[in-house]
Amino acid sequence: MNLVFDIALTHIRFRLRQTVVGLLGVATGVGFSVMMAALMEGSQRDFIRQLVDSLPHVSVTDERRAPPVQPAEDVYAAVTFHGLSTDQGRKGIVNPLATVAALESWVPGALAPSVQTKAVARFGGRDTTASVIGIEPRREIHVSQLARQMTHGDLDALFKAPNAVILGDTLARKIGVRTGNSIILATAEGRAFLAQVVGLFHSGVRQIDENQIYTLARTAQVLSGRTALVNEIRVRVDDAMTARDVAARIERQTGYKSVSWQEAHEDILSAFKIRNAIMFMVVGAILLVASFGTFNIISTITHEKARDIAILKSLGLKERSVRSIFVIEAAAIGLLGCLVGFLLGYGLCLGMGLIEFKTGFTDAKRLPIHYSALHYLLAGAVALASSLVAGFFPARRAARVHPVEIIRGAS
Amino acid sequence: MSALIGLRGVSRMLGGEIPTTLVADIDLEIESGKFTAIVGPSGSGKSSLMYLLGLLDVPTAGEVTIAGRATRNLDEDARAELRLAHLGFVFQFHFLLPEFSARDNVMLPMRALGRFSDAENRRRADALLDRLGLSPHAGKRPDQLSGGQRQRVAVARALANEPAVLLADEPTGNLDSASSGQVISLLKDVAAAEGRAVVVVTHDQGIAAGADRIVTLIDGRIAADQARAAG
Numbered sequence: 212m213n214l215v216f217d218i219a220l221t222h223i224r225f226r227l228r229q230t231v232v233g234l235l236g237v238a239t240g241v242g243f244s245v246m247m248a249a250l251m252e253g254s255q256r257d258f259i260r261q262l263v264d265s266l267p268h269v270s271v272t273d274e275r276r277a278p279p280v281q282p283a284e285d286v287y288a289a290v291t292f293h294g295l296s297t298d299q300g301r302k303g304i305v306n307p308l309a310t311v312a313a314l315e316s317w318v319p320g321a322l323a324p325s326v327q328t329k330a331v332a333r334f335g336g337r338d339t340t341a342s343v344i345g346i347e348p349r350r351e352i353h354v355s356q357l358a359r360q361m362t363h364g365d366l367d368a369l370f371k372a373p374n375a376v377i378l379g380d381t382l383a384r385k386i387g388v389r390t391g392n393s394i395i396l397a398t399a400e401g402r403a404f405l406a407q408v409v410g411l412f413h414s415g416v417r418q419i420d421e422n423q424i425y426t427l428a429r430t431a432q433v434l435s436g437r438t439a440l441v442n443e444i445r446v447r448v449d450d451a452m453t454a455r456d457v458a459a460r461i462e463r464q465t466g467y468k469s470v471s472w473q474e475a476h477e478d479i480l481s482a483f484k485i486r487n488a489i490m491f492m493v494v495g496a497i498l499l500v501a502s503f504g505t506f507n508i509i510s511t512i513t514h515e516k517a518r519d520i521a522i523l524k525s526l527g528l529k530e531r532s533v534r535s536i537f538v539i540e541a542a543a544i545g546l547l548g549c550l551v552g553f554l555l556g557y558g559l560c561l562g563m564g565l566i567e568f569k570t571g572f573t574d575a576k577r578l579p580i581h582y583s584a585l586h587y588l589l590a591g592a593v594a595l596a597s598s599l600v601a602g603f604f605p606a607r608r609a610a611r612v613h614p615v616e617i618i619r620g621a622s
Numbered sequence: 623m624s625a626l627i628g629l630r631g632v633s634r635m636l637g638g639e640i641p642t643t644l645v646a647d648i649d650l651e652i653e654s655g656k657f658t659a660i661v662g663p664s665g666s667g668k669s670s671l672m673y674l675l676g677l678l679d680v681p682t683a684g685e686v687t688i689a690g691r692a693t694r695n696l697d698e699d700a701r702a703e704l705r706l707a708h709l710g711f712v713f714q715f716h717f718l719l720p721e722f723s724a725r726d727n728v729m730l731p732m733r734a735l736g737r738f739s740d741a742e743n744r745r746r747a748d749a750l751l752d753r754l755g756l757s758p759h760a761g762k763r764p765d766q767l768s769g770g771q772r773q774r775v776a777v778a779r780a781l782a783n784e785p786a787v788l789l790a791d792e793p794t795g796n797l798d799s800a801s802s803g804q805v806i807s808l809l810k811d812v813a814a815a816e817g818r819a820v821v822v823v824t825h826d827q828g829i830a831a832g833a834d835r836i837v838t839l840i841d842g843r844i845a846a847d848q849a850r851a852a853g
């Protein structure tokens with residue numbers, strides 16, 4: 212074996228306790244980094260998957276990005292108008308069936324027109340505001356998870372009673388209603404009618420479960436007082452990650468505001484970016500601390516080995532070779548630490564995957580863990596690099612020592 | 623015959639608050655086949671001179687030549703190479719690597735030089751240890767050897783690459799008279815039988831008396847340089 216390697220490995224073999232301590236420092240750093248990355252990415256992916264599942268990938272609404280041209284502007288070429296009442300009424304998507312057909316010709320996925328309106332749901336003495344979504348069940352099953360989220364009844368039940376509605380389970384609990392009961396739906400404009408609860412659903416996202424009521428499109432149209440109204444087309448694209456591009460193209464084609472799930476949740480996605488940045492800092496700090504241990508060990512060894520270094524140099528070993536001895540030791544500690552850390556990290560991930568936990572926004576569930584070789588590679592690379600740096604400085608200082616100084620002292 | 627190592631007008635000063643002269647105006651030529659003793663009172667600069675002869679230290683004035691070549695412009699790596707190939711050192715302290723066996727310690731300079739295979743190095747190390755009467759101890763670590771045995775291993779290590787010059791700074795300083803005698807006769811043999819130059823710094827009058835040449839240092843200068851009458 213190469214002499215330099217031989218000396219390096221001998222040093223660490225004869226300092227098993229120190230080596231193991233240093234190695235465990237690196238291993239702990241790597242292990243916890245891997246676990247943290249797996250948890251962070253796991254929860255992020257889980258959250259996004261839920262988001263993507265529970266919402267349309269693209270929502271085409273009857274709004275425009277630019278404020279609509281006001282009638283007065285057609286008449287006067289002035290810059291601003293004061294004191295005019297604006298035309299704000301949402302007209303709905305013009306000719307919705309043709310629009311849907313035009314989009315269906317190219318959009319890779321499914322489309323479902325829907326009618327959105329607001330109402331107060333009342334049962335017994337209790338009431339709550341709700342957002343009512345009028346759907347076509349046959350199309351709905353292709354764009355949302357609603358059919359799968361039903362806890363009582365099914366989507367087809369909407370056809371089986373006049374003014375049938377499906378409620379989010381939290382909403383139902385809030386006003387104390389069960390399937391089979393009739394509730395009153397009332398609008399701000401004063402329209403009201405009895406509706407029969409034919410089913411309940413549970414999406415897992417609290418905001419939806421306590422606010423949403425589904426009904427047939429025409430029921431929602433009656434409620435809104437506008438027959439043939441369609442104010443949203445919901446799109447589920449085959450690949451959720453392409454939603455942004457599809458939304459942009461729909462908007463160019465129809466002129467209607469088309470919002471992809473990414474755009475709708477830009478804030479959450481950018482929060483994830485911040486979260487990831489924080490994670491990288493914490494992980495970096497953990498690994499940095501681990502490298503202090505390596506620094507300490509290599510410093511100690513170089514001090515203990517001052518005489519050996521002196522004789523090696525006086526015999527004729529070059530500074531570079533002496534330095535390599537200790538850098539190799541640091542690398543060995545880093546490398547072994549990584550390997551043990553990988554096992555530790557994997558074990559921690561398995562362990563964490565068994566823990567159940569609860570958040571305020573979703574149901575109790577297992578901690579989502581995302582396994583990725585990249586986490587191991589990254590943590591390993593950072594740990595190894597910082598071990599090398601941590602070893603390099605004491606090694607360089609040791610290798611520069613003038614042998615005469617030590618030989619004089621020892622004789 | 624040209625000198626193996628030549629010092630011409632060599633001085634070594636230490637800077638600092640109180641400038642110190644370690645050695646001054648040294649003219650010295652070390653020749654092969656000779657056993658040279660450097661003597662002098664404590665603090666007279668014997669060790670300092672030896673470091674200069676061994677290219678471990680650099681003079682502040684004058685020139686050190688090795689086989690006629692000037693060393694002034696050599697960098698540390700180049701001087702390390704010269705030491706490895708042509709010089710051997712023995713100090714008062716043995717400086718053996720504590721985790722390595724006697725054999726491995728002797729093989730160390732051989733492996734660093736890389737002239738032979740590991741198997742050949744091992745054979746050569748065993749031959750050296752055998753010659754120094756250490757065959758039974760080849761596999762022992764330094765802490766399993768006596769002081770005299772350790773010092774003989776150190777001599778074997780100094781001879782590993784068949785150096786032209788062997789430099790020893792009080793090699794018997796820590797030894798009893800029996801061990802001391804063994805080491806000195808070994809060094810003499812190295813000079814006489816193998817034709818290497820051997821330079822020994824010593825306090826021991828007996829050792830000095832047996833040398834081919836005695837260089838006496840006082841206050842960093844050569845006070846006397848006597849050759850024993852050829853006999």
Ligand SMILES: Nc1ncnc2c1ncn2[C@@H]1O[C@H](COP(=O)(O)OP(=O)(O)OP(=O)(O)O)[C@@H](O)[C@H]1O
Nearest residue numbers: 636642643644662663664665666667668669670671
């Ligand atoms: N680093 C240093 N700083 C200051 N003075 C030093 C230093 N090294 C050596 N000296 C001085 O230089 C002089 C020569 O030292 P050197 O070790 O060469 O003497 P020596 O003849 O080998 O002595 P000894 O017989 O005691 O080993 C001494 O007076 C010593 O005190």
Ligand SMILES: [Mg+2]
Nearest residue numbers: 668669670791
């Ligand atoms: Mg001395």
